Amino acid sequence: MSFNMAKPRTDFPPIRACLFDMDGLLINTEDLYTLCHNILLSTYSSGPMDWVIKPQLQGRPAAESIRRLLQYFNLQNVDPVEYTKQLHKVQEQEFRKSEPLPGALKLLQDLKGGGKVHIALATSSARSHYLMKTQHLDHMFTLFPENRKILGDDPRIPKGRGKPCPDIYLLALKAINESLDEGEEPIRPEECLVFEDGVPGVVAGRRAGMRVVWVPHQELAKVLEGKEELVLAGKGDEEVPVKAEEFVGEVGDGWAEQRISLADFPYEKYGIVVKS
Template sequence: MSPPAFPAAVLFDHDGTLVDTEPLWEEAKENLAAEHGRLWTPEDTRATLGRPVAATIARMQQIGVRLGDDELFRAVFEHSVRVLEGTRLTFIDGIGELLEELSAAGIPAAVVTNASSAMARHTASAAPAGLFRMVIGTEEYAQGVRPKPDPDAYLTAARRLGVDPARCVVVEDSPPGTAAGVAAGMPVVVVPGQERFEQGPGTLHVDSHRRVTLELLRSLDPRSPSSPLRRAEEAHP
């Protein structure tokens, strides 16, 4: 019997990978801090980039926003919704074509994000019907799934899709998400994001979202001697 096709599933980060919502989240955080007489700076954004909502809550409290954890969680969500209302989200250039390729090939996908599950589901609904089988986000984390950079979220997505984690590919743009995918034992394609970082084992950095095609994802099959990940590891043992 021939081995299963690769990849068995593709697991996407959300912000900065599927859609460019990072500036919108930054605006929401600036507005929330200003409402309480505080300043949310680019440094604060970098410190929380790609991290769970809990990191934003802690940073807000650190800069002097005097709200408890639950109040801040609601406030972050409410301000995000205000910014996003009336904003028409579109897939980052090249990603829409990739989603069409995956759909035509019958390869399932999931969104795995440290941000809002609701917003990720909204984005997923714009993809070809049936492509995104699930979303792992804030709601799942509230129920005990551990957020990135822990690999638990990616492993949970693979388990619920019924596929071997080693047969998945992750598409990411941040260091925490990339670390999570690598720790889950999945090849990670890293697209350009707000924070540049060095290529490490198990990762392939590309210079444009348009470079991420089904052909590229298939080339990452660890069984293939021509896999660019294998060549990179052989060149830098």
Template sequence: MGQFQPVTHVLFDMDGLLLDSEEIYSRAIQEVSDRYGGKPFTWELKVRQMGLVSADLAALVVKELELPITADEYLAEVGPVNVRLFPSANLMPGAERLLRHLHSKGVHIALATSSSRENYELKTTHHGSVFQLFQHIVTGSSDPEVKHGKPAPDIFLICASRFPEPAPHPSSCLVFEDAPNGVKAARAAGMQVVMVPDPRMDPLLTQEATLVLKSLEDFKPELFGLPAYD
């Protein structure tokens, strides 16, 4: 097993990991910024906003792009843009294969996304059969129990606690993430984490992950004591 510990439960982030939705976020943010003559939405800022709940993301965008509106006004403006763009999100390579494999082998899997329930529904419009494989879904921006967004550990601890009794110990959970904030949150929760970062990501921002992969297609479940692909 080497440096990896066996796990029984697996928690997945969604944006940028299972769904290719991060570029859609970027387009939506830039569209609103352009209306107000705001600054360009840069990659450096992109990395900082990955994994944030809606309120924190809005506050960051308004501040850093110097928009002459409040965070709430920003959310009201970007909402219709999201409704238009989010349904076009495609699954990332290897995502469906991995989820169907774990589900077929009886592995406990759940989704822990910073998205609101509304945005989750929009993004998964064309992928319902895949997302129905999860035992449960936690949408951080609209779940009253998630008091603090990533990089706080709340969303992963709450997601783990909602598995059937007996709920797993954090050390028995493996998290899949693409964002530094998500990796920090998983580590703070006491969980191992597989990171599949955007290829543009600074390698220094991937160092806290248990394992870093270029694609979900490269994951070997048996490394963490999970059933191997047939």
């Protein structure tokens, strides 16, 4: 596959804020989501979840994900509310088994310990699910200041403006800027680095005018082989119209990169200084 490549930008300012997705990036809950759906789908003599539909669900608000899932498996006769209710019962058990993914805890500790880069969480998970997934991982999630944890049911995110819309990342940046020390210059979008595993989240970060590190699940990487440059350009989801004020990426513009994991992160590349 060939593209019209943009000239990559090379004069980026140092990164001053890192904004993190959660599921499938920091913790292994994307695999747990698959497990939970497969348990429930089997009761309808359906499933299992595959990596054709899976990428369409990642990072999206729960109601939209359920709608797409039921449509994909021709279960339109199943009440989405009832399916969601049953799913929550399964998740209540499985989500409490979540674990950090490789490199995630060290990356957060390095950034927090360095003192120069602000961090925030921007997850599509609603508060009830967030607590299920993280209460046993306090050592990890207390690294994020409470006012810089933006969850999927935050009332400040307009209805219908979840990922791939940029609102959640712009809100995370706003939360950081509102709590900077006196005299510290407000952080601009291009001084932010978004960490994502799902395509809608990459699109959201790019549309927010931020740089992005994409760390896809190995199975997602296989499905999207040959399309990586389009994803990194923020062109992985054309269903949501781009507003005039949103940033539009180009293939090869240098604003995003793909990594296998969060381990051994190249801080110097982004002008980030951490304590050794």
